[in-house]
Amino acid sequence: MTLVHNWHLGRRMEYPYFESRPKRQFAAVFNINRCIACQTCTMACKSAWTYNKGQEFMWWNNVETKPYGGYPQSWDVKTLRLIDSDNNVWYTDDKDEKLSPYGVYEGDTIFETAARKNLNQWAVGYVPEDKEWRAPNFGEDVAVSKKQDEFSTLPEHSRWFFYLQRLCNHCTYPGCLAACPRKAIYKRKEDGIVLIDQKRCRGYRKCVEQCPYKKPMYRGLTRISEKCIACYPRIEGKDPLTEGRPMETRCMAACVGQIRLQGFLDDNPKNPVTWLIRHAKVALPLYPQFGTEPNIYYIPPRWAPRSYLKQMFGPGVDEAIDKFMVPSRELLAVMSLFRMTQSIIFEYAIEQGPKVFETVIHGKKFEMFNDTVIGYGEDGKEIVRTTVEEPIHVRDPKHYNSI
Amino acid sequence: MKRSYKLVKRFGLALLSCALLSSATAVYAEETAPGVKGMSEEEFTPAKEVLTVKYVDVKKPYHMDVDSLKGSFQDATGITVPLQMQDKAFPNGGGSIQGAEVKAIHDGITIYFQITWNDPTRNAQAIAIQEYRDAVALMFPLGAVEITPAEHFSPRMGDREKPVNLWHWKSDWEADLLVKGELEDVEERYPNMHDDFNTNPYSPYYHRDLITSIAVLSGGRAADNLISRPGRGRTVEDLNAEGFGTLTTQEHQDVNGCSKFEDGAWTVIIYRSLITQDPHDVQFVPGGKTFFNMAVWNGAEQDRNGQKNISTQWHPAVLEKVAWQ
Ligand code: SF4
Ligand code: SF4
Ligand code: SF4
Numbered sequence: 149m150t151l152v153h154n155w156h157l158g159r160r161m162e163y164p165y166f167e168s169r170p171k172r173q174f175a176a177v178f179n180i181n182r183c184i185a186c187q188t189c190t191m192a193c194k195s196a197w198t199y200n201k202g203q204e205f206m207w208w209n210n211v212e213t214k215p216y217g218g219y220p221q222s223w224d225v226k227t228l229r230l231i232d233s234d235n236n237v238w239y240t241d242d243k244d245e246k247l248s249p250y251g252v253y254e255g256d257t258i259f260e261t262a263a264r265k266n267l268n269q270w271a272v273g274y275v276p277e278d279k280e281w282r283a284p285n286f287g288e289d290v291a292v293s294k295k296q297d298e299f300s301t302l303p304e305h306s307r308w309f310f311y312l313q314r315l316c317n318h319c320t321y322p323g324c325l326a327a328c329p330r331k332a333i334y335k336r337k338e339d340g341i342v343l344i345d346q347k348r349c350r351g352y353r354k355c356v357e358q359c360p361y362k363k364p365m366y367r368g369l370t371r372i373s374e375k376c377i378a379c380y381p382r383i384e385g386k387d388p389l390t391e392g393r394p395m396e397t398r399c400m401a402a403c404v405g406q407i408r409l410q411g412f413l414d415d416n417p418k419n420p421v422t423w424l425i426r427h428a429k430v431a432l433p434l435y436p437q438f439g440t441e442p443n444i445y446y447i448p449p450r451w452a453p454r455s456y457l458k459q460m461f462g463p464g465v466d467e468a469i470d471k472f473m474v475p476s477r478e479l480l481a482v483m484s485l486f487r488m489t490q491s492i493i494f495e496y497a498i499e500q501g502p503k504v505f506e507t508v509i510h511g512k513k514f515e516m517f518n519d520t521v522i523g524y525g526e527d528g529k530e531i532v533r534t535t536v537e538e539p540i541h542v543r544d545p546k547h548y549n550s551i
Numbered sequence: 552m553k554r555s556y557k558l559v560k561r562f563g564l565a566l567l568s569c570a571l572l573s574s575a576t577a578v579y580a581e582e583t584a585p586g587v588k589g590m591s592e593e594e595f596t597p598a599k600e601v602l603t604v605k606y607v608d609v610k611k612p613y614h615m616d617v618d619s620l621k622g623s624f625q626d627a628t629g630i631t632v633p634l635q636m637q638d639k640a641f642p643n644g645g646g647s648i649q650g651a652e653v654k655a656i657h658d659g660i661t662i663y664f665q666i667t668w669n670d671p672t673r674n675a676q677a678i679a680i681q682e683y684r685d686a687v688a689l690m691f692p693l694g695a696v697e698i699t700p701a702e703h704f705s706p707r708m709g710d711r712e713k714p715v716n717l718w719h720w721k722s723d724w725e726a727d728l729l730v731k732g733e734l735e736d737v738e739e740r741y742p743n744m745h746d747d748f749n750t751n752p753y754s755p756y757y758h759r760d761l762i763t764s765i766a767v768l769s770g771g772r773a774a775d776n777l778i779s780r781p782g783r784g785r786t787v788e789d790l791n792a793e794g795f796g797t798l799t800t801q802e803h804q805d806v807n808g809c810s811k812f813e814d815g816a817w818t819v820i821i822y823r824s825l826i827t828q829d830p831h832d833v834q835f836v837p838g839g840k841t842f843f844n845m846a847v848w849n850g851a852e853q854d855r856n857g858q859k860n861i862s863t864q865w866h867p868a869v870l871e872k873v874a875w876q
Contacts, residue, residue, distance in 0.1 A: 149585060164585050200768040202737045269642035270586065275853075277681040278741075329642060329856045330796055346770035350778060350798075351677065352856040354642065368678035368737045370771030370779035371723075 149263065152321060156436035156462065158248025162259050163439075164270050164326045170340035172412035174318045174378050175443040176400060177424045177431040179486070181450060181472070182407040183311040185211050185288070192402035193315070197377065202369025205281045208376040209315045209399040215456065216287030219314070220276035223362040224435065228459075230272040231261045236437050238463045249429060250436070250464045257439025258323055258360050270326040273358035281365070302451060302510075303469075310449040313407070315399060316363040316376035317434065317442030318342050324375070327358030339412065340443065341378040349373055360438040383492075393525050394492040406487035411494065413443060418495045420482050420523070428479055430468045432461040447472050474512045480536050481521040489532040493523035504537060586641030587795055590707070596700045597842060597865040602630045602655055606837065606871035609658040617665075617811035617818050624665050629654035632845055634668075634860040639707060640795040644858025647849045651687070653866075659873035662835050663822040664689055666845065673812040674850025675722035678740040683850040687819050688719040690844045691833035693791070698842050698865050706844045706865045708792045716833040717790040717798070718806045720819050722850070725786040725810055734781035777804070786810070787821055791831050795857070803829045825870075838872040 151160040152167035193209040210219045218224060235255030243251055256264060258271040265272070291309045300306050318335075322342050325333040332348035333355060335341070344355065344364065349372040355364040356373060364375040379397035381387065387395050395401070400410040411421035424431045424445070431445035448457045450469045457465045471479065481498045501518035508514065516536065523532040605627040612619035629652045636646030651668035666687050677684045693714040698704045709715035727734050771779025777788060777800045787806040792798045808821040825835040835841060842865040848854035 197768070202769070204737075268638070275681060278679050281680070327642075329640070330798065344770075346774035346779075347776050349771070349776065350856070353680065354856065356680065366680040367769075367771070368680075368740060370769050370776070371677050372771045372776060372778055374770055 149259070153247065154257075154321065154439060154441050155247060155249065156433050156441050157253040157257070157439065158243070158250060159252050161257055161321075161439055162263060163321050164259075168335075168337075169320065170335065170337050172338075172414040173320065173340035173443055174383065174410075175340075175413035175421050175425070175445065176408055176410035177421055177445050177447065178313050179407040179447040179483070180310055180312065181447060182405045183211065183313055184405045185213070185311045186404050187211055188402045188404045189313065189399035189408070192398040193376075196379070196398045198374075200369075202367045203365075203374070205278070206365045206367070206374070207284050208363070208365075209313070210284050211311050211313045212284070213288045213290060213309050214312045214452075214460075215292060215309070216290045217285065217312075218287070219284040220280035220362050221283070221286060222280075223276065224460075226274060226276075227258070227272075227360045227362075227438065228435075230274070231256055231258055231437065236459055240463050249426070250432075250462050253437055253462075255437055257437065258358070259321075259326065259439055269354075269358070271323045271358040271360075273323065273327070273360065275353055275357045276362060300451070304453045305451040308452050310452050312434075312446075314361065314363075314434075315444065316342065316359075316378070317361055317440065317444045318376075318378055319443060320441035321439065322359070323438070323440050324355035324359040324364050327354040328352070329354060336380075339378075339380075339383055341380055341383065342375075343377060343380070344373055344375055346370075346372065346374075360435065360440060361442070390491045393527070393531070395490050396492055401487075401490045403487055409486045409493075411492045416495060418497070420485055420493055420496050423478075423482060423496075428471060428476070428482070429464060430471045430479065432464045432468055435460060436462045474509045474514050477515070477517055477519065480516065481519045484521050484534050484536050485523055485532065488534050489523060491525050491531045493531065494526050495524045495528075497522045497524070501535065584795075588639045590639065590705065592700065594706055594863050595698075595703050597698050597867055598632075600630050600866070602653060602843070602866055602868040603628060604655040604657050604662060604835075604868055604870040606873055607656045607658060608874075609656065609661065609663070611658075611661065615807070615820075615822070616809045617820055620663065620665075620809075620820055623656055623663070624654050627654040627656050627665075629665075630866065632862045632866060634845075634847060634862055637707075637846075637857050637859050637861045640857050642857055645846075645849070645852070645854055645860040647852045647854070648847050648860040651845065651847055653843075653845070655868060657825060657835070657837065657870055659825070659837060661822050661824050662870070663820055664843075665818065665820045666847075667816060667818045668847055669816050670847075670849055670851075671815045672851040673722070673817075675726045675812075676735065676740060677723045677850075678735065678737055681853075683853050683855050684848070685722040685817060685850045686720060686848040686854075687817070687821075688717050688846050689821060690715050690717045690792075690846075692716075692842055692865075693831070693833055696842075704865070705794070706863060707861065708795050708798070710794050712793070714791055714793045714831075716831065717792060718808075718821050718823070719788045719790060720786055720808045720810070720821055721788065722810065722812075722817075724783060724788075725808075727781075727783070728786065732781050733783065776800075789832070801829065801831050803827075803831075805829060805832060835870055837870050840867060840869050842866060843868055 149162040152163045198206040237254040238251045240251030261272045294306045332345045351372040364373045382395040385392045396410045400408045499520040504518045505516035518537045525531040607623045609623045633650045654665045674685045785807045787808040789801045789804045789806045806823045810819040846859045846861045848859045
């Protein structure tokens with residue numbers, strides 16, 4: 149094992165390979181608060197990549213209802229048990245913006261648990277059986293029903309559920325990649341996308357076993373494993389629609405609830421994805437304690453119990469929800485970029501507009517400005533321009549009845 | 552790992568990394584590569600018992616199967632190869648099968664190895680995610696090498712610049728040969744998988760053309776992975792390796808085999824012509840000596856890859872001269 153720095157954990161951790169970060173990392177921000185579980189994302193992926201034989205059970209993108217739903221069933225509870233979930237202890241008195249923005253995780257990751265228990269493999273894990281993959285929407289819309297008051301009120305509802313949108317996290321320290329005894333899994337230097345080499349894979353299912361998020365899947369037809377490919381032809385700008393510019397993935401572009409923004413995590417503070425994750429800190433990694441440094445980031449649902457959310461998203465939850473509930477002028481502007489274009493936005497700029505609204509939210513003053521936010525592509529060209537107040541378009545009376 | 556980070560914070564990250572580093576070195580000191588433990592001297596010493604590859608006029612049957620070859624093996628003397636869990640390279644595993652009996656014959660043209668081992672369950676399908684195949688592999692050093700304790704040649708997957716040739720028989724490949732198209736399809740396991748795993752094979756929702764037409768979405772087939780390819784025409788994969796994690800399917804496949812599962816025991820016969828044109832293949836000369844090693848996978852115990860039952864020593868094998876030599 150070598151020691152690598154995992155900024156989610158705020159410390160170094162053991163991993164079989166040296167730290168080798170990509171030039172820029174495929175990443176996305178999902179605003180859980182807005183998801184309507186329409187599964188359009190799920191079907192967008194399915195109709196692009198997994199409609200073939202032997203892939204019937206595969207949902208590279210899936211949306212599950214928490215806390216009861218899970219695809220495969222109970223994947224997170226089972227993995228948390230393997231790393232001893234009571235280990236989820238964080239030291240948060242002292243933070244470093246760059247190295248430990250959420251504090252320091254004191255428990256063991258999937259890699260460290262395997263080493264501590266002398267399991268003679270790289271990480272703890274399990275292979276879910278076929279029946280566990282079968283009903284991807286088990287538990288849909290089932291709420292935790294603790295009847296205390298007549299009405300649920302914020303900050304925590306006593307009856308609650310929320311939707312969790314999941315795909316491969318294209319982790320910085322992938323469990324799947326560590327687990328593969330053949331090195332058939334690789335992480336691309338140019339964008340951090342993690343892929344299974346379909347020629348080298350021999351169907352050992354070690355990746356299925358040791359990915360804590362259960363995103364590699366075994367295909368009986370080819371007897372080898374497959375996983376989300378981050379729609380890499382789109383990321384590479386191969387789709388003619390965006391004229392060679394990097395394009396967001398199918399599941400991102402299709403999002404009806406406009407909850408998703410995908411791009412790259414890099415060092416540019418004016419990159420919307422980087423800004424939301426590293427500077428505004430409203431979006432958090434999923435189960436950071438697993439130790440893989442996952443790259444899909446979530447704005448946690450403001451109504452769910454904080455203890456549950458902290459187990460799921462780490463100690464940054466309170467800060468993220470506070471910032472989301474009373475958004476800053478900049479946050480509001482950046483959030484207006486969600487789903488305004490299919491081209492990947494590399495940088496944004498804000499042009500200030502007039503104040504249009506003012507109120508008090510949870511005792512805090514909130515002002516809304518109708519700022520204009522502009523998104524630029526990789527080439528620095530403007531690709532999108534929108535305002536905080538959604539523009540209203542009035543249809544010409546001539547077309548009132550046309551569809 | 553559980554330790555107080557308050558202390559660490561006070562003394563800075565340097566202390567933390569030192570602490571981690573030292574614990575890491577302590578635990579992995581005996582590793583020769585990440586996740587690979589060093590080998591003992593014993594393992595570099597070949598076994599004493601020599602397998603005689605008996606010269607027999609085999610009269611190759613038209614249909615190669617275990618029963619028709621049975622007579623040819625009658626007078627061959629076998630050796631028992633002890634097996635144990637694989638405990639050197641991550642992931643470790645195996646240990647459910649203690650040994651196998653190996654016999655070998657040749658007729659001056661083809662060499663046949665017969666391997667017999669006890670396994671209470673026949674696992675000959677790897678379509679469901681939780682199902683793994685039974686398998687056996689033979690391994691030979693590539694080229695003419697004399698293996699002695701002085702001349703280290705790893706009995707486990709070979710080593711850099713010490714390549715090995717492996718013959719990997721797979722129970723599911725044998726089952727594949729018996730079905731139309733020579734690949735057991737997902738329907739063999741799930742008659743109606745496209746329709747929520749229901750068991751009605753006549754569902755009106757099944758659009759065979761759509762579902763099976765686009766080979767490019769079968770990654771393994773598009774990449775021409777032998778494991779995914781229908782109609783392989785063989786049950787044994789011909790491979791090379793130069794150490795752990797380097798196993799590679801050969802471009803040219805030369806080995807075949809047949810099997811029988813009866814009364815809780817597998818009998819597998821693996822055969823190949825003594826000489827091939829392929830520089831990546833081991834070559835056999837009547838009257839000559841070679842070495843082999845082997846491993847057995849027990850599907851019921853989730854054996855696959857390095858999770859297997861292995862022999863930790865090379866075994867010498869001497870080919871009898873042919874009658875006219
Ligand atoms: S398309 Fe968007 S809103 Fe609909 S389920 Fe997916 S993430 Fe949620
Ligand atoms: S989410 Fe799983 S499959 Fe994806 S990169 Fe991380 S460990 Fe690998
Ligand atoms: S990124 Fe592409 S391949 Fe991955 S889940 Fe989304 S649509 Fe599917």
